[in-house]
Amino acid sequence: RNRVPTSRHCRSSMARHLARKLSQYSKLASSQKNLDWANLGFGFQPTKAHLEYTHDNGKWDDGVVQTEPYVRIHIMSNCLHYGQTLFEGMKAFECEDGKVRIFQPDNLNAKRLQHGCERLGMAVVPTDMFNSALKQAVRLNRDYVPPASSGGSLYIRPFAFGCGAKLGLGAAPQYKFIVAVSPVSSYYKDGLQAVAGMVVEDYDRAAPQGIGSVKAGGNYAADIVPSNKVKSKGYTVALYLDAKEHKFVEEFSTSNFVAVTRDGKFVTPDSGSVLPSVTNVALRQLARDRGMQVEVRPIPWEEVATLKEVGACGTAVVVTPMKTLTRGEETVHFDGHQTLQSLQEELCAIQRGSVPDRHNWLMDVDE
Numbered sequence: 001r002n003r004v005p006t007s008r009h010c011r012s013s014m015a016r017h018l019a020r021k022l023s024q025y026s027k028l029a030s031s032q033k034n035l036d037w038a039n040l041g042f043g044f045q046p047t048k049a050h051l052e053y054t055h056d057n058g059k060w061d062d063g064v065v066q067t068e069p070y071v072r073i074h075i076m077s078n079c080l081h082y083g084q085t086l087f088e089g090m091k092a093f094e095c096e097d098g099k100v101r102i103f104q105p106d107n108l109n110a111k112r113l114q115h116g117c118e119r120l121g122m123a124v125v126p127t128d129m130f131n132s133a134l135k136q137a138v139r140l141n142r143d144y145v146p147p148a149s150s151g152g153s154l155y156i157r158p159f160a161f162g163c164g165a166k167l168g169l170g171a172a173p174q175y176k177f178i179v180a181v182s183p184v185s186s187y188y189k190d191g192l193q194a195v196a197g198m199v200v201e202d203y204d205r206a207a208p209q210g211i212g213s214v215k216a217g218g219n220y221a222a223d224i225v226p227s228n229k230v231k232s233k234g235y236t237v238a239l240y241l242d243a244k245e246h247k248f249v250e251e252f253s254t255s256n257f258v259a260v261t262r263d264g265k266f267v268t269p270d271s272g273s274v275l276p277s278v279t280n281v282a283l284r285q286l287a288r289d290r291g292m293q294v295e296v297r298p299i300p301w302e303e304v305a306t307l308k309e310v311g312a313c314g315t316a317v318v319v320t321p322m323k324t325l326t327r328g329e330e331t332v333h334f335d336g337h338q339t340l341q342s343l344q345e346e347l348c349a350i351q352r353g354s355v356p357d358r359h360n361w362l363m364d365v366d367e
Contacts, residue, residue: 037150040185042316047141047181051133055123055175063133065140071176078162078172085217086116087159089315092138092181092365094148095353101362102134102156103351105285108278113158116214122162123175130158130177135365137179144183148352151186155316184316192341194323194334195236197252197312199301200226201328204243205250205273212250212273219275223253237312239325241301242271249299255312255320256280257299260339262308265293279313283343285359305332311340319344 035045046069053063078084088109092102104110110130117124134156138145146152158179162172203226206212206219223238230238239257242248249269251257256277258268266287268280284294304310310322321337349355351362 035144035146035183037146037152037183038185040146040152040183042155042184043182045144045182045184047144047183049137049140050178050180051137051140053125053129053133053177055177056173060123060125060129060177063136069180071178073163073176074165076165076167078164078166082162082169083216083218084120084122084162084172085159086113086120086122086161086215087157087217088113088215090134090156090158091153091184091315091351092134092145092156093153093351093353094145095362096148097353098148099353100138100142100145100154100365101351101353102138102365103361104131104134104363105278105282105359105361107131108276108281109158112215112276112278113160116216117160119211119214120162120216121171122160125158125160125177131363133177133179134158135363137181138365141181144181146183146185152184153186153351155182155184157181192319192321192337192344194321194337196234196324196326197237197239197322198230198233198235199325199327200230200238200240201246202226203240205240205253207243208273210273212271213275215275220254227253235326237320237322243273247300249301249304250274252312255314255317258283258311258313258319258340259299259304259307260309262306264339265295266339267295267297267299267307269299270296271298277313279315279318279347282347282361283313283319286343286346301327308335309337309340310334311337318347 049065049067051063052066054061090102090104090109092100094100107127110127114124137156138154145154156179160175160177163176164173166172205223212219227238238253240250242250249257250271251274256268258280261267266284287294304325310325312320319340321340322334325332350357
């Protein structure tokens with residue numbers, strides 16, 4: 001493991017450097033007046049700056065603020081040839097008390113990135129460095145945090161990759177860790193909308209003993225063609241089964257599979273090929289808080305027809321309920337999404353500070 005703890009001196013130096021940069025960039029004109037907060041969608045919006053850290057000679061530097069949305073790397077970088085790249089997805093919210101907070105239960109995004117770094121042989125990003133970078137990136141772009149009344153949020157994209165001149169397969173000479181942000185609006189301004197999903201038969205998302213449990217870029221590139229084929233047939237999302245037998249539910253293209261049984265249990269697949277969703281973890285805890293039995297276990301396809309509610313959960317949408325799931329000639333219909341919608345609404349209320357954050361899932365960017 002290539003763990004390099006950030007010393008107190010380095011953190012202090014980083015803070016002073018970024019404070020100077022914050023003062024410099026505060027003079028930039030805010031484009032807040034030009035943004036239609038309610039109709040941003042989920043696309044990239046230019047912001048003031050991003051943070052960039054470099055790992056070289058066994059240690060991470062103090063990070064620099066970059067105002068141009070580009071990265072200069074060697075043409076023989078590992079990320080370009082061998083797919084040594086990871087990313088995370090998170091959100092910051094302006095809460096009802098006017099403070100801005102980042103949603104990250106139990107440092108799970110930091111831990112997930114660290115797991116990915118270890119699996120792909122990359123320099124590990126320490127938790128304190130990860131969290132400090134998140135806060136600094138949000139503070140730099142405070143003017144781009146949608147107001148609480150808009151229902152929007154500031155999407156945070158931390159990512160890491162191997163770079164530097166490297167022809168043969170092996171550890172990269174350098175690594176980059178970058179935190180970029182972009183304001184986004186609410187996916188469902190008029191309430192949750194159930195969609196139709198389709199089971200993918202001709203492609204697998206991840207192999208057993210592979211890297212399905214890490215947020216590697218290649219996992220998502222492999223889904224582009226299957227998802228396009230599913231959408232061309234009139235469906236919204238693709239659902240993958242296990243690669244070994246095609247008998248058990250794994251996950252949707254970019255989201256975990258969650259469901260409510262007819263006897264009121266919250267169930268989600270247990271598989272080493274599934275990415276551990278932070279949103280899923282939060283929903284399971286809220287279900288337990290209500291006294292619901294939570295089961296993380298294999299879910300055979302045959303059981304899907306007996307489920308009352310099914311949804312896809314993730315950072316971007318929290319929950320997308322399924323109206324139907326189709327596999328070949330079989331189409332399964334579900335009985336609404338009352339429980340999943342209620343859990344989604346509770347989680348969103350916590351994120352926006354409308355109800356107490358009883359599990360301490362929010363991180364104040366000014367603390």
